[in-house]
Amino acid sequence: MNNFGILRTIAWRNLWRNPKRTLITLIVVTVGLWSILAFSMLLNAWAESSRQNALGLLIGQGQIHAAGYMDDPNIDHLMPPPDGALRDVLDSDGVAHWVARLQLPGVVQSEYKTLPITILGVDPAGEREISLVPDKIVEGRYLNGLDDDAVIIGANLAKRLKTTLGRRIILMSTGADGYLEEYSFDIVGIFDADQGFEDSYVFTGRSLLQEYMGLDDEIAQISFVLPDESGLPAMIDTLKAAAPDLDIRDWKQVSVMAAAMNSAMKSIIYIWLGIMIIMMSIGIINTQLMAVFERTQEFGLIRAIGLKPRMVLWLVTLESALLMAVGMVLGVILAVLTYFGFQGGLDLSGFSRAMEAIGSGQVLYPQFAPADFVIYPVLIWVIGVLVALWPAYRAQKISPVEAMRHAT
Amino acid sequence: MMQALVTCRGLTKVFGKGELAVHALDGVDLDIHRGDFATLAGPSGSGKTTLLNMIGALDKPTSGEVTIEGTPLSTMSKAALSELRLEKIGFIFQAYNLIPVLSALENVEFVLQLQHVGAAERRERATAALHEVGLAGMESRRPSAMSGGQQQRIAVARALVSRPSIVLADEPTANLDSTTTAELMELMSRLNRDNGITFVIGTHDPRVMAHSQRHIEMIDGKIESDTND
Known part of the structure; x- marks a missing residue:
């Protein structure tokens, strides 16, 4: 020793x-x-x-928008559905699921109240693969198809609007021609998420919303998830190469809050x-x-x-x-x-x-x-x-x- | 004449300053020779412990010089003085003599370990030293499980096991009864007689002085008498 x-x-x-x-x-x-x-x-x-x-509610692991949409999210900054090289990447094995959405600022009105919200036109089948919202329906049902002439809203929004399942509400937003468009919808489902989310979003069928807003097939965003999140930085680079004119971001850039x-x-x-x-x-x-x-x-x-x-x-x-x-x-x-x-x-x-x-x-x-x-x-x-x-x-x-x- | 083992020349030690200054040592000249069995006696405050501390390289004099085997201590660093104490000096104190968490054998071995002695030799020498002081069979006991006399015997074994040039003991019997004192003094006398080990013992116990061959008397920091002179 x-x-x-x-x-x-x-x-x-x-x-x-x-x-x-x-x-x-x-x-x-x-x-x-x-x-x-x-x-x-x-x-x-x-x-x-x-x-x-x-991420599961709406953001996904990354999103694609038209240039300028993130700074000014309105109908002037939309993009066509993905095609060509971008579509090839999104449909490849490197991406597990993706969905296209039309997302516009708007107003919801009930018999008692008018509130600012974001209107989302979605593809219900695609959303079931990528979003938690379809699983969070606590009353009624989720949307049935791209042209489902109905809306689902959050429980707290329903409470604030003093409305319930089965009642009608009016959605208003600026259409492609620059004039205010307004349509009424049946509430077919109520979802339960965090309060901020419930207050902010109203969902309807994408094709229907495009039609009401006087659009063809333009969309506001593509949300995607990968089979393995570790491949995200490389996938962002691949997507940027495939669509250099679009604004492609990972979840951290999309949701600074998260x-x-x-x-x-x-x-x-x-x-x-x-x-x-x-x-x-x-x-x-x-x-x-x-x-x-x-x-x-x-x-x-x-x-x-x-x-x-x-x-x-x-x-x-x-x-x-x-x-x-x-x-x-x-x-x-x-x-x-x-x-x-x-x-x-x-x-x-x-x-x-x-x-x-x-x-x-x-x-x-x-x-x-x-x-x-x-x-x-x-x-x-x-x-x-x-x-x-x-x-x-x-x-x-x-x-x-x-x-x-x-x-x- | 043979060179002295320890020489002290003009040693002074002053504690405090100005009017409060205390001259613990006041011009001490002393030679200790190999094989001496000397007692350093005197009343409390006469400078016995201070002189032992100087000889043991534990403290530095205010002036004067101590040399051990020809080496002056004043020029040595703290680490070098530690080395010198380890190699050349054995200490026996009145109390707090042992490391409480180590057994009797480990306490004795401790010094050898510091000297980098190999395990087998260390164990052999430490065991032999404990036998020498009459503690065979008590190797694994902790100090707290032993009497005061037995603890002092361990201290003697530890002081001797490193084969020092000199063993300095300061009031080694102060806490011991007369029987144990007699046994300890007999032990140290025998080690001096048979093995030629040099002892300097600071004491004011007449029973200890009775065993000494050389008696040095100190008063007020000075050597009053020395039977060698």
Whole structure:
């Protein structure tokens, strides 16, 4: 055994000289790491659920518009249905599903109220492949076909309009000729999504809307999903090459809100990480300073025997490193057990309103990110060892003569 | 005449400043020779511990010089002084003599480990040292499970196991009863007699002085008498 070996033995045994103090610090470190990893898994689950919800309702993984539509989404910025090279790419194996929509700003009117909304003319068969809306019908039915002369609206919009299933509403928008067009529709279905979505969209058959607006077959947007989302950047490039004049964006560019939510989740994790690191640092410094203070005579003795000052620094640092390492291992084990415990999903249906408000599904599936299970423990361990250098430095400065004078 | 193992020349040590200054050592000249079994006696505050600290390279004098085997200590760095203590000096203190988390054997081995002695030799020498001081069979006990006398024996074994040039003991019997004191002094006398180990023992215990071959008396930081002179 070299010097390091004997220091390791002494360090390890010293940790257990005051088991209560060591255990308290160990609990802080273990629970701290566990909470970071568990919180990270849960927030990632929430972020992913919110993202899937937002993307699944309407956005898809990417969208194609005519140039200028995103800045001014009206009837002047439409595009023809996809053909040629663009159609070939959309119909290829690289794209799982795509749908074409006519989306126009408009107004909805009931007997009691008039509200601004977005009118969506959709292909009901295609939407069933790509959108969650058909599955969210809570009253009545979804649309039947491209020329279905009916609308479905959100539950909250129906409430605000003081209307119900089976009643008629009037949709108004500017037609191709620049004049206001208005038509009345039967409400055949009510859907339930998040409140913002329910208030914003009214769905009808695409061909019918095109006809009412005086259009031929122009559309406002194509939404698509891929069989594997990791291929998205490459697919965006392929689509841009196939249709250089169109505005082709991935979901982050389409919905800045969804992207911002996603990065906000990361920020919350980092803030929590910071708080935990501060708490653990205080715990480590406190434990080690107390230990150093109590062992002044002992440090004096080993310095007198011939241990170099640097080795005393190592000894105390090693104790902190061991304590942190044990805490990291326990924290990771606890977090892994938590992951497997909730692998089948964390059912939060009891908080369904709150979950809806934050745009999340009612069952969260913890997201296991292996990198987090390495990066966070290593980061915390390194910081823990660094802050422990201060008590270690204090121990190193103890003079053997002063220490032994206290002893006698 | 043979070169002294330790020489102290014009040693002074002043604690504090101005009117509060205390002259713990006031011009001490002393030679310790190989094989000496010397007691350093005197009332409290006479400078015994301060002088032992100077000889043991634990503290630096305000003026004057200590040399060990011809090497002056004043020019050495802290790390070099640690090395010197490790290789040439054995210490026995009044209390806090042992590392509480290590067993008797590990405490003795500790010094050898710092000297990078191989595992097998280390174990053999440490075991032999514990046998030498009468602690055979107690190798695996922790200090807290042993009596004060047994703990001091471990300290003696640890001080000797590194084969130092000199063993310095400061009030080694202060916490021991008379029987244990007699046993410990007999042990140190035998090691001096049989193995030629040099001891300097700071004490004001007459039972300890009774064993010494050389008696140095200190008063007010000065050597009042030395039976070698």
